[in-house]
Amino acid sequence: DAGITQSPRHKVTETGTPVTLRCHQTENHRYMYWYRQDPGHGLRLIHYSYGVKDTDKGEVSDGYSVSRSKTEDFLLTLESATSSQTSVYFCAISESGLAGPGELFFGEGSRLTVL
C-alpha cells in the first residue's frame, strides 16, 4: 500500500462543531485529493491540491475548506459540521499530472458522523 494515513479514522461530532481531517503521505506525491463516499452517490471530489499552497475546488466543495502547507499533509476542515456531512472521507494521492497514468492511491478512509 502507498504510504497514506488518515486521521482520525472514526469521529462522532455534533452539529455546528468544527472538524479537521488529516491526510499524511510519505510518497512525496504532488497531487492530493479529498473525496467523500455516500450510498447512491459514489465518490465525489471535494477539493484537491496540485502543490504546496495550491488547491482547487471539486464537485462538492461547499462547507469544506482545505490547506496544504507542506507536501506530506493535506487537511480537510468542516468549519461548522452539519448532518449532511456525515460520510466516509477518503484521501488520495497521485504522482503524475496530465502526462502521467493518472493512478490514484487511496487512504483507508475516515468515517465521520455528525449528530
Added chain:
Amino acid sequence: AQRVTQPEKLLSVFKGAPVELKCNYSYSGSPELFWYVQYSRQRLQLLLRHISRESIKGFTADLNKGETSFHLKKPFAQEEDSAMYYCALRGGATNKLIFGTGTLLAVQP
C-alpha cells in the same frame, strides 16, 4: 460537463457466469477511463485503465467512443470478484478523476 454513469447499483451473478459492469460517460474531448475496485475491508485501488489495454484478474474493458461506454467484462466470474466497482473519467486540463456511483458485484457460489 464531465459525467460518469453506472446504471446498476447491484449486479448479482453465479460463479462461472459472464459479468458485464456498465459504464457510460459524458465528455466532449478525448477522455481517459479507469476502473477502480474496492474489496471488502480493503482500500480502493486501480483495476485497469483504457490506455493500457490490459487484462487484470481476467477483467477487460474497451473504450467505445461512439457509444461513449467503457464496460467492464469478465467471461467467468469468481467469488473473489465480489466487490464494489467504480468507473472513473479524467478529461480536460485537469488531474481530477470523476467517479461514477459504483456497482456492487455479488458473485454467488
